Amino acid sequence: MTSETNPALDFTHDAAAESWVASAQGSVDFPIQNLPMGVIECDRGCLVACAIGEDFLDLAAACDDGLLPSLDEESLRALRAVDLNQWMGLRRSQRRAVRAAIFELLCADGRARDLPDEVRRKIVRPLKSAGLVLPAAVGDYTDFYAGIHHATNVGKLFRPESPLLPNYKHVPVGYHGRSSSLVASGCDVQRPFGQIVTEPGGLPRHLKSRRLDFELELAVWITGGNALGTPIPVQEAGDAIAGYGLLNDWSARDIQTWEYQPLGPFLSKNFMTTVSPWVVSSDALTPFVTHPLVRMPEDPELQPYLHGGDGAPELPDIRFEVHLSTESMRAEGLPPYRISRSSTASLWWTPAQLVAHHTVGGCNLRPGDLFGSGTISGASPGTLGSLLEISDGGRSPLTLPSGETRTFLEAGDELVMTGHCERPGFRRIGFGACTGRVVG
């Protein structure tokens, strides 16, 4: 794997550009500067698509009609596939060429200017008519613990004096998650049964979880491609990232407490993990790259393999919100209530550092692998990424506009996570939503 230098801004970031797709004009999530990739399920099966406003570009149809003539055969095959794994497996320069070709096709003064209306209607169709599925067949899903305020808050519940474990600032802690139970935004989540100890020192009982929680995380989609035994240097790790999304790492806290010693979380997490369906590419986020968390002089020195130096890709600055609505709130016509607002500025490790660490012992990554960042919480109230933190371990219920209270999630509750990037002089880039409703 060779590094392909991070590009300067190019024409796809031009804030003045507009699409001929009417719904894209003024779109807060999916203007033509975004062009996130996803997979639509329709009567023709699964097909690769790109979101544009409230519509999607059917990339298989665009290929069939020869509307992406600048692309090589390998890229065209990837766009005709049933998932994004092949697209993720392209070289970064190829993915950039795909992005440029789609921009040209959708741009108001671009290639499609003279296309007949029936062709336009064939290749661009309303999102509301389409079902979005998981964008890739995930070979391996890894969940990290890079949100330092979350690690501190959770640590405080167990060790008020020294919340962070000694390894935290040295090693990007992570563990392997379950691929089979990854689902796309919109799937209902069942509270899982499991072994639960209801009083200290008591015997476990087989019960439905009473402490179902969400965890707000950044999803990182991996291009991979390193051979087993070959680490990816942190300077090249940006090329191993195809793009980003939102991830809800549903967690059954009562099952977790009992099962997790000594090998980590298992059934408390693997009943379902929800991912937003659109992959916002690294290239769309170029204007929003920022500096990671500042290390203090008393913080440990970084191992060289985690120290990017000048060429290291930095952190995309993504802002998140989490809204909750209950059945009663919806019945009363109350809008979803914002329970958290945070950003990637709370990540102790950058995505590139996670890639470098994951592979430093030789572990191979494959196109379509998925990383979760770990729960993202800020340092203050209103910025917490889980109910465990918001309710202080279940001790301080959250009061909702309906007068209801919540320590953990209850049947009928719906969680909506959103994310976006913004910066003066650039169009806002959104991630769409990552939603799930608790049933049963």
Place this chain on the structure above:
Amino acid sequence: MTSETNPALDFTHDAAAESWVASAQGSVDFPIQNLPMGVIECDRGCLVACAIGEDFLDLAAACDDGLLPSLDEESLRALRAVDLNQWMGLRRSQRRAVRAAIFELLCADGRARDLPDEVRRKIVRPLKSAGLVLPAAVGDYTDFYAGIHHATNVGKLFRPESPLLPNYKHVPVGYHGRSSSLVASGCDVQRPFGQIVTEPGGLPRHLKSRRLDFELELAVWITGGNALGTPIPVQEAGDAIAGYGLLNDWSARDIQTWEYQPLGPFLSKNFMTTVSPWVVSSDALTPFVTHPLVRMPEDPELQPYLHGGDGAPELPDIRFEVHLSTESMRAEGLPPYRISRSSTASLWWTPAQLVAHHTVGGCNLRPGDLFGSGTISGASPGTLGSLLEISDGGRSPLTLPSGETRTFLEAGDELVMTGHCERPGFRRIGFGACTGRVVG
């Protein structure tokens, strides 16, 4: 998923039966009563095969020649595939029919009695000419901790007074492993680099592991097929198991010690996991089913979802051996030295209980998923399944016939795991070998 009753012994278990394949007569691992399934890589690509003596049956060729006429279309498609996932996805009755049809074809007085020699030579070829690869594309790999003596021995290193954690006898502890770095027997293993603390309380350094270990485990190949949200009852869990193999969960103990809190092992395990290439089917093991470990009156009562009752599949009685040879030993012509001998009798949880537990919260299993049992150690010296135990945490080196000593593995060391079942009145069934040599 409905349970298909565990069969009585049938003609495929008849100890008097012999194959017309000469190398199968007297074979200690692969007599006609075994018929393990695997995947061969040859100049025609990957193809499904069945081991018979020192040869293999090319199942694609057998299908092409119409030599398995009793099988339905779905089963024939599975045998023409490039991996065993489709075979694992068949119903148990279909897998049994495949086994019966192969037996008929290879039996001395069966269907192939009158086949011309050139056809026999086409469908049955020497194993030594073939490369064996991982038998399935593993969607998810889960590693358990079901060897109770291992859990006790490792616990003693940290907590001499109460080695087993309070949850151990209640809940089948497990964690998700890495699928991408699973390899078939025979691959060399590199000692991984990672963060290692070399003195108590010291800072981590980026070093090559000095405490590379093996772990002897039973591999359990899963048929899966439960929908997300739908547990598999323990009484039906036997049908969710396609068969068994051997697994070496290579472990870097020094990396593990530093990284594993609080979320479990990660880079200390994911650099490589080696699996034996042959899947010995549950149906081949019917004669060797035995009773699991006896619970004592003081042991906790089993949760109903783990309590099989009368219909529950029990434990296959599999005996294991682990041999070690060093470069010097091989140079001196010394044979590999046996460092461990144990059996499935040390498993606190049966494979069916692992299936029931894995799915009780709704997690879905897929055909081709893989479970590791956890390290299998007996209760006495000579029966320990890892060097961590054999060397008592590195304090008591093992002396080899060459006069060399080992606490952990060194460059040039080769590990060979074998397994077999035996019982008077039945032919011995072997698992082949699970080998790996340490390089660098």
